[in-house]
Amino acid sequence: MAEPVQQWWARRQFSRGLDVPYPVGSFRTGWAAYPELIRQYHPELNHGVALSQIPLAADVLLCWECGVGHRFAATPSEQRERPGRVRRRSAWCPECSTLARPQPVILGEARAIPRSPRRPSPSLCTKTPDLPTGTAFTSACAPAPASAAEGRLRAELASRLLVDVASNAVKVARPFFRHTEVWPDIVLTELRIAVEYDTVGRHGLEHVGKRQDADLRKDRALRAAGWEVVRIRTGKLEPLGPHDLQMSSVGTRGVMRLLDAFRGIRGGLLVDAYLR
Numbered sequence: 001m002a003e004p005v006q007q008w009w010a011r012r013q014f015s016r017g018l019d020v021p022y023p024v025g026s027f028r029t030g031w032a033a034y035p036e037l038i039r040q041y042h043p044e045l046n047h048g049v050a051l052s053q054i055p056l057a058a059d060v061l062l063c064w065e066c067g068v069g070h071r072f073a074a075t076p077s078e079q080r081e082r083p084g085r086v087r088r089r090s091a092w093c094p095e096c097s098t099l100a101r102p103q104p105v106i107l108g109e110a111r112a113i114p115r116s117p118r119r120p121s122p123s124l125c126t127k128t129p130d131l132p133t134g135t136a137f138t139s140a141c142a143p144a145p146a147s148a149a150e151g152r153l154r155a156e157l158a159s160r161l162l163v164d165v166a167s168n169a170v171k172v173a174r175p176f177f178r179h180t181e182v183w184p185d186i187v188l189t190e191l192r193i194a195v196e197y198d199t200v201g202r203h204g205l206e207h208v209g210k211r212q213d214a215d216l217r218k219d220r221a222l223r224a225a226g227w228e229v230v231r232i233r234t235g236k237l238e239p240l241g242p243h244d245l246q247m248s249s250v251g252t253r254g255v256m257r258l259l260d261a262f263r264g265i266r267g268g269l270l271v272d273a274y275l276r
Helices: 005-016 035-040 076-081 093-100 146-160 209-223 254-265 268-272
Strands: 058-066 072-076 106-107 110-116 169-176 178-181 186-188 193-198 228-233
Touching: 035 058, 035 076, 058 076, 058 146, 058 254, 072 076, 072 093, 146 186, 146 193, 146 254, 169 209, 178 209, 193 209, 193 254, 209 228, 254 268
Parallel strands: 193 228
Antiparallel strands: 058 072, 106 110, 169 178, 186 193
């Protein structure tokens, strides 16, 4: 019987006597034949276990997310067998596959009545310009800065780096809340780095729960577009990505830590070339 990935991983740790029973990349060759499943799988949704650490025939329930944003649980075998002979992208997601399937009708005396009308898919915003994926630009849909701290940090980075901080959006390939663009707090165009300033807000509800899930989706969209993300996590917020920084506030030392994070991503030679 299939078991959740966390239980499956713990059982494999016990049976193999190793903290990491399958190193990252162990099954990369096998999964390479399923690029759509590689796109649907995200370690953040599966307790940090990478897809290349999971045998293709493992009886484990994994969480998948299709390009539209539908999330569902399925075993590796169920996913690999799902498309059958049909190779359209919608066939890899059960909800998309249902929406794409022609609906049966009941022929009446006067007209044909659909048994279950197809749910209309949400339309995408038409204001996003037709730009290559990964392009930074100024969006008419981007919200205003959420706090004065973001503005101060943007000004501080502009005073230290000769980079464009005027853009407020990045073009992405996957729809993100009815847009094919995302809006980082700070966009460093030349470095292709997005900076996010995360706080829990006045009521302690920001960047937690479902809003944290949205943050992770946003980060994945940016990384898929060739960008990297550095989140400044204040209060008790834990890091979400490999380059995130925990700070109570961003002062001079915090900016220096941020610049070091940029160097860790793009290399010291490139980042220092933009120093004022």
